[in-house]
Structure formats: structure tokens, C-alpha cells
Amino acid sequence: MGRYVARRLLQAVPLLFIISVILFVLMQSIGDPLATMSGRRPTRSADRERLKRQLGLDQPVLMQYVYWLVGNDWTSIDLDGDGVRETRGERKGVLRGDLGRSLKKRQPVLDLIGERLPNTLLLMGTYEMVVLVGAVALGIYSAVRQYSIFDHAVTGVSFVLYSMPIFFIALLSMYLLAVKPKQWGLPYFPTVGMFEPEAGKTVPQVIWHMVLPVLSLSLISLAGYSRYMRSSMLEVLSQDYIRTAKSKGLERRYVLFAHALKNASLPIVTLIGLDLPTLLGGAIVTERIFGWPGMGRLFFDSVSDADTPVVMAILMMVSVAVVVFQILTDVIYAWLDPRIRYE
Amino acid sequence: MSDTTEALSAIPQFAADELEAPPLSLRQLAWRRFRRHKMALFGAVMLALLFVYCFGGALWVSEDYANYTDTKARLQAPSVSHPFGTDTVGRDILARTIYGGQISLIIGLTAMLVELVIGVLIGALSGYYGGWLDSILMRFTEAVFVIPQLFLLIVMAKFFGGKVPNLTLLGRTFSGSVVVVILIIGATSWVYLARIVRAEFISLKEREFILAARAIGTPARQIIFGHILPNSIAPIIVSATLSVAAAILSESYISFLGMGVQAPTATWGNMLEGAMNYIEEAPWFWIFPGTLIVLTVLSINFLGDGLRDALDPRSRVV
Numbered sequence: 001m002g003r004y005v006a007r008r009l010l011q012a013v014p015l016l017f018i019i020s021v022i023l024f025v026l027m028q029s030i031g032d033p034l035a036t037m038s039g040r041r042p043t044r045s046a047d048r049e050r051l052k053r054q055l056g057l058d059q060p061v062l063m064q065y066v067y068w069l070v071g072n073d074w075t076s077i078d079l080d081g082d083g084v085r086e087t088r089g090e091r092k093g094v095l096r097g098d099l100g101r102s103l104k105k106r107q108p109v110l111d112l113i114g115e116r117l118p119n120t121l122l123l124m125g126t127y128e129m130v131v132l133v134g135a136v137a138l139g140i141y142s143a144v145r146q147y148s149i150f151d152h153a154v155t156g157v158s159f160v161l162y163s164m165p166i167f168f169i170a171l172l173s174m175y176l177l178a179v180k181p182k183q184w185g186l187p188y189f190p191t192v193g194m195f196e197p198e199a200g201k202t203v204p205q206v207i208w209h210m211v212l213p214v215l216s217l218s219l220i221s222l223a224g225y226s227r228y229m230r231s232s233m234l235e236v237l238s239q240d241y242i243r244t245a246k247s248k249g250l251e252r253r254y255v256l257f258a259h260a261l262k263n264a265s266l267p268i269v270t271l272i273g274l275d276l277p278t279l280l281g282g283a284i285v286t287e288r289i290f291g292w293p294g295m296g297r298l299f300f301d302s303v304s305d306a307d308t309p310v311v312m313a314i315l316m317m318v319s320v321a322v323v324v325f326q327i328l329t330d331v332i333y334a335w336l337d338p339r340i341r342y343e
Numbered sequence: 344m345s346d347t348t349e350a351l352s353a354i355p356q357f358a359a360d361e362l363e364a365p366p367l368s369l370r371q372l373a374w375r376r377f378r379r380h381k382m383a384l385f386g387a388v389m390l391a392l393l394f395v396y397c398f399g400g401a402l403w404v405s406e407d408y409a410n411y412t413d414t415k416a417r418l419q420a421p422s423v424s425h426p427f428g429t430d431t432v433g434r435d436i437l438a439r440t441i442y443g444g445q446i447s448l449i450i451g452l453t454a455m456l457v458e459l460v461i462g463v464l465i466g467a468l469s470g471y472y473g474g475w476l477d478s479i480l481m482r483f484t485e486a487v488f489v490i491p492q493l494f495l496l497i498v499m500a501k502f503f504g505g506k507v508p509n510l511t512l513l514g515r516t517f518s519g520s521v522v523v524v525i526l527i528i529g530a531t532s533w534v535y536l537a538r539i540v541r542a543e544f545i546s547l548k549e550r551e552f553i554l555a556a557r558a559i560g561t562p563a564r565q566i567i568f569g570h571i572l573p574n575s576i577a578p579i580i581v582s583a584t585l586s587v588a589a590a591i592l593s594e595s596y597i598s599f600l601g602m603g604v605q606a607p608t609a610t611w612g613n614m615l616e617g618a619m620n621y622i623e624e625a626p627w628f629w630i631f632p633g634t635l636i637v638l639t640v641l642s643i644n645f646l647g648d649g650l651r652d653a654l655d656p657r658s659r660v661v
Contacts, residue, residue: 018486023498030501159382163588163641165595168633171618179623191622278491285493285596289619300600303497315494322489 001334004342008327019319020094023312024065031306033057033103053079055103056091068100068312069093094316100309104302109313112298117280119194120287120294124279126210127217132272134222136265139229140256143237151230158223170216170289177212192291213290217283221275229268236264266337273329277321281314376653383649389642393635397444406515409438410607418625428627430614440631443609446517447591448639450525450610454590455583457529458536463579465533466540467567471548481541488534493596499527500602518608528593536582543575577654584650588643595636611636 034048034057052058056067056077072089079087092098099109142151161169174191181188189212190196195205236242237260245255282296295314302310334340367375377383413433421428427436469480487495500523507519547553548571556566591611597603598612606613611632618629 015482015485015489018482019489022486023490026498026502030498159644160637160641163644164637165592165599165633165640167596167599167615167618168629168637171615171622171629171633174619174622175626179626191619281491281494284497285599288600299494300497303501306501311498315490315498318491318494319489322491 001331001342005327005331008330012323012327016316016319016323020069020316021065023315024068025061027308027312028061030303030308030311033306033308035306050079053077067091067093070095071098094313099313102302102307102310104305104307104310109309112310113295113313113317116282116293116295116298119292120280120282120296122206123210123213123217123287123292123294124282127214127221128272128275128279130214130218131221131225132268134218135225135229136261136268138222138226139233139264140261142226142230143233144256146234154226158227161219161223164220166216166220166283167285167289169219170212170286173212173216174289177215194293213283213286213292216289217286225268225271228271229264232267233260233264236260266333269333269336270329273325273332274322277325278318280321281318373653377649380649380652382645383653386642386645386649389638390646393444393639393642394448397441397448400441401445404435404438404441406442408435409442409609410434418621418628420625421627427631428625430625430628431617431621436614436627436631439609439614440611440635443611443614443632444635444639446521446604446608446610447594447612447636450521450528450594450604451587451591451639451643453525454528454532454594455587457525458533458586458590459579459583461529462533462536463540463572466537467544467572469537470541470544471563471567471571473545477541480537484534484537487531492531492593495531496527496593496597497600497602499531500524500597503527504602518605520603520605521608524594524597524603528590528597532586532589532593536579536586539578539582540575543578544571547571547574581647581651581654584643584647588640588647591636591640591643611639 033055034051049058056064056072059067067089068091071091071093073092075089076085077087077089078085091100094100099113101108102112105112138154142154145151178188178191190209191212194209195201199205242255242260245259246252250259280295281299282294284296284300286292287294287296288300299311299314301307302314330342334342411434413429416425416429416433417431419425419429419433425435425437427440430436430439465480465484469477469484503523503526504520507522509519510517510522544567553566553570556570561570594603594610595612595615598610599615599618601613601616604610604613614632615629618633621628
């Protein structure tokens with residue numbers, strides 16, 4: 001097992017290298033970061049040249065990539081544009097944990113991410129819990145009552161939900177749970193932000209504001225997950241060891257939850273393993289609709305502003321997380337299911 | 344005596360032709376299984392209706408009318424002259440759902456074709472040749488797989504945005520952004536298909552008929568496209584069908600965010616751009632295009648599900 005993990009980690013290195021190169025090349029042309037830097041005022045061309053040199057944008061792409069990867073404190077850069085490299089570089093490079101500075105906000109990228117990540121993790125963590133609990137409950141119930149009215153209803157509804165773009169669900173839930181109750185004078189859910197400015201960022205405020213975004217996010221995933229859980233549960237329930245457990249006279253509830261659920265939830269582990277790392281990146285569309293100050297909005301705004309260090313940092317962070325979680329999922333799977341052996 | 348006849352009549356009687364029914368071809372068997380799949384038939388009929396709506400509707404309203412802005416008639420509720428109401432600059436939403444639907448459907452189909460070409464090519468080459476080519480192609484595939492699709496779509500939309508000039512085709516002008524959206528959706532969605540094709544190729548290339556083809560000196564190109572590919576067509580068809588739905592959804596996401604197809608060309612996705620600002624005052628603004636997206640994607644998913652059951656030789660429903 002140790003050797004397997006070591007090999008996977010070694011394989012991850014060239015993979016992440018390829019990803020970073022692809023992304024870095026894409027970054028070269030997503031827009032002119034200098035154009036949006038000084039806000040509405042156009043940047044003067046002298047400032048422009050100076051900024052370019054300061055940010056290292058005058059260098060060839062290859063050198064820019066090297067600086068991004070390993071930093072430029074081992075060499076000197078030419079700040080005043082006279083052709084003499086006189087100033088020592090200050091960047092440490094991604095490999096030493098320096099994600100660079102945001103071009104737009106002039107802050108270290110790490111600070112920006114640190115500001116947004118908790119918000120996104122709060123939203124996405126809640127969503128993942130809701131989906132998990134809901135999907136297991138729905139899946140088991142549908143499997144036990146296979147072909148009942150309930151089962152057919154769940155199948156039908158999940159097919160529809162699965163075909164919905166998330167913004168449509170979000171708009172519908174806003175309309176039905178916020179706009180309409182408001183018109184009828186009933187209590188309604190808030191649709192924008194994390195808290196009311198006058199009420200402050202209190203726990204009840206944040207929970208109250210989280211209801212609609214979590215609902216919209218969960219409904220779609222719930223549709224897919226619960227179908228998965230159902231088929232996996234059906235497969236397990238038809239196996240001999242379940243019949244043995246039943247014929248021993250074990251309590252029905254015990255057979256379901258202790259014997260069947262354990263094995264039936266194995267495939268779910270894979271799904272979660274694929275899902276969790278992408279949660280770091282946040283939900284771009286949902287966060288935009290509900291004005292949630294998370295990573296998804298940071299990413300979208302940074303792409304719009306061509307703030308390449310931020311975009312690059314978020315994408316690399318998510319990629320590393322995906323790769324690490326893939327390995328983790330395989331390890332956990334082998335631990336849960338002793339039939340699987342990695343050589 | 345009467346007992347015997349009674350007993351005999353209890354035995355099911357088959358008509359001669361039923362017993363000696365001519366053997367069915369694979370295609371007939373597949374069609375028979377597909378026909379039993381009620382939801383798939385519903386999906387097919389629904390899709391046909393949607394096509395009639397988008398392409399037949401164009402006979403009644405002109406594209407100029409769909410793009411005609413009348414700022415005096417902003418955000419009007421549905422009425423006789425504007426059955427679906429008007430949008431933020433006073434364009435008729437009914438006409439825009441017709442022309443927007445055309446673009447959305449075209450994007451779905453052509454992005455699927457782009458995906459098909461890339462996915463089949465990469466999957467076939469890496470599955471058939473194996474070795475170092477396989478390693479390189481699979482590392483690349485993995486790299487694309489690791490980056491979440493919507494993130495990659497947004498970055499690529501920004502990368503290619505505004506670089507493709509407008510196209511004039513069949514007397515109509517298509518915004519260059521349509522081409523960009525088609526290409527980037529195709530370029531980000533081929534990963535699953537490539538893996539499916541690769542797996543098919545790896546298992547099929549060891550079969551005897553491929554050995555025989557090789558033994559008589561059939562060129563590799565012909566083995567790949569003439570012998571192996573036709574035998575792995577079933578999972579490709581299913582995957583391609585479902586990816587039309589996925590492409591329509593991707594288009595709607597990216598256009599909803601304002602980075603996809605640019606105005607005045609309408610798509611169901613970009614008609615919804617900024618809809619959250621009008622959720623209260625103009626629900627018709629987002630309900631109609633949104634419902635059309637859901638209906639289309641749902642129908643295609645049903646169709647794909649039916650095709651999966653019909654084309655899978657292991658499926659037991661005959």
C-alpha cells in the first residue's frame with residue numbers, strides 16, 4: 001500500500017506540471033491586466049511600461065512561467081528599463097508557497113483566498129452534508145420500496161431536477177420562497193448576501209441566508225446521488241448474505257443499516273471523493289446569483305479583470321485538491337473494501 | 344374426452360409464423376427494445392416538437408423582429424401582441440426563444456460533433472497503439488479531467504472571446520462567439536468519451552477478427568476506423584446523445600454568466616443573463632427560456648437512456 005501511494009504521488013507530479021503549463025498558456029491571453037488596474041482612468045503609457053517591468057510581464061512567457069514556478073529572488077530584474085538588471089527579485093514562486101500578488105487588489109493572493117475560502121467551505125460543506133444525508137435516506141427508502149408510488153415519484157422528480165440548470169432552480173426557489181411569500185406578507189427567505197448589514201454577521205443571520213443557496217445546490221446533486229444509492233442498495237439487498245441475515249431472524253432494521261448499508265455506501269465514497277475537492281472552487285453560478293462572497297465569485301471576478309495570479313492560484317489549488325483526493329479515495333476504498341488490493 | 348380438449352386448450356397455442364419468426368437483425372432488435380421504452384419515445388416526440396417550434400417558428404417571425412428593440416416597451420407582461428412578454432430592452436421574448444432555440448440546439452449538436460472527433464481520435468489512438476503514445480495522451484486526458492469543466496470553460500471563453508469574426512451562413516449572420524462557444528464546449532467535454540473509446544479499443548483489438556485483419560496486411564487506419572470503431576459504436580452513440588444535453592447546459596451556464604454567445608444573437612442561455620435582477624418584476628423574462636432548456640435537456644436525457652437500454656446487448660428487455 002505504501003508503495004502504491006508513493007507511486008501515485010510521483011505520477012501526480014508530471015500531471016500537475018502539465019496542468020500548470022496548459023493553464024499558464026491560457027492565462028497569457030485572457031485579457032490585459034493593466035487595462036483594468038487603475039480603475040476607470042486609462043493607464044499612462046509610461047506607467048504601463050513601468051508596471052509591466054514590475055510585474056515581470058515584459059519577460060518572455062517561458063521566463064514568466066519559471067518566475068511563477070520557482071520565483072525570481074535568485075536573479076535580478078530590470079525595473080527602470082535601462083537594460084541593466086539592477087534590482088533583486090522578490091518573488092518566491094509557487095513551489096515555495098508564494099502564490100503572488102493580485103494585480104487588481106495589490107494584496108497577496110493567499111490573503112484574498114483566505115478571506116473567501118471560509119465562506120465557500122461553509123456553504124459547500126453544508127450542501128455536501130445535506131446531499132449525503134438526503135441521498136442515503138432517499139436511496140434506501142426507494143430501494144426498500146422498489147416500484148412503489150414513492151419510488152416512481154422520486155425517480156421522476158430526480159430526472160427532471162437532473163436536467164435543470166442550477167440557475168433555473170435558483171431563480172425558481174427565489175421566486176417561490178422569497179418573492180411570493182413577501183408579496184403575500186408571509187415570512188420569506190433572503191436572496192442576497194450572507195447577512196443583513198444592520199443585523200451584522202451573526203450565526204442565525206448566516207444560517208437564514210444560507211437556506212436558498214444550499215437548497216438550490218442540493219436539489220440537483222440529490223437527484224443524481226440518490227439514484228446511485230438506490231441502485232447500489234438494490235444490488236446489495238439481492239445478495240445471499242442479506243438473505244442469510246434475514247433468515248437468522250435478525251431485526252429488519254439491523255439487517256438494513258448494519259449489513260446492507262455498509263456495503264451499499266461504498267460507491268458513494270468514490271462520488272464524494274470526486275466531489276469534495278471541486279467544492280474548494282466554490283459554486284460559480286450559485287454564488288453569483290445569491291451574491292455569496294465565496295471562491296466562485298472571486299474566480300469569476302478575477303477572470304473578468306484578467307487578474308491572472310488569482311485565477312492561476314485558484315485553478316492550481318483545485319487541481320492539486322482533485323489529484324490528492326483521487327489518491328485518498330483509492331486508499332479509503334481499499335481500506336473499506338478488503339477485496340481490493342493495489343499492487 | 345372433454346377433459347382432454349380442455350387440458351389441450353390450456354396449453355398456449357402459437358401461430359406457425361410466431362414460432363418461426365424470421366430472425367431479427369440487430370437494428371430491429373434495438374428498435375424493438377427502444378419502442379418499449381416509453382420515456383424514450385416521449386423524449387423523441389418532445390424533441391421533434393421542440394425542433395418544429397424552433398425551426399418551423401422561424402417561418403412566422405423574422406430574425407430582425409427577434410432582435411428588434413423597442414425601449415418604450417420594456418419588460419411588458421405577456422399580452423396578445425407579445426405572448427411571452429418583452430425583455431429589458433423591449434424585444435419580444437417569444438420570437439427570441441424561437442431564434443435562441445435554434446442557436447442553442449445547433450450549439451448542442453455541433454459541440455457534440457467536435458467532442459466526438461476529439462474524443463474518438465484520442466481514445467482510438469491511445470487504445471489501439473498503447474505504449475508511450477497511450478501514456479502521453481492519457482496524461483493529457485487526465486489533466487483536462489482534473490480541472491473542473493466550468494472553470495476551464497470560463498477561462499477558455501475569455502481566451503478565445505472576440506477573436507473569431509462574425510460568420511455569414513445561409514444569409515444569416517452568426518456572432519463569432521457562437522463558434523467560440525461550440526469549440527470550447529467540444530474541447531472541454533471529450534474526456535469521458537475518450538476513456539470509453541479507449542476501453543472499447545483495448546478489449547476489441549485482442550479479438551480474432553482483428554488478428555485476421557492484421558494478418559492479411561490491412562492498414563492500421565482501416566483497422567481502427569473500419570473494423571474496431573463500428574464494433575464500438577453503441578456506447579459512443581449513447582454517450583454522444585447525452586453529451587448534446589450536457590453541451591446545451593454548458594452553453595446556458597456560460598452564456599448566463601455573460602461570457603458565452605453575445606447579443607444580439609439570442610440563445611436560451613444568454614436570454615437569462617441578469618435574470619436574477621428581474622426575478623420580482625418580470626418572471627416571464629426567465630420562466631420561458633428556462634423551461635425550454637429544461638424540456639430539451641430532459642427529452643435528450645430520456646432519449647439517451649432509452650438508447651442505452653436498446654443498444655446494450657446485455658439488456659434483458661426484448
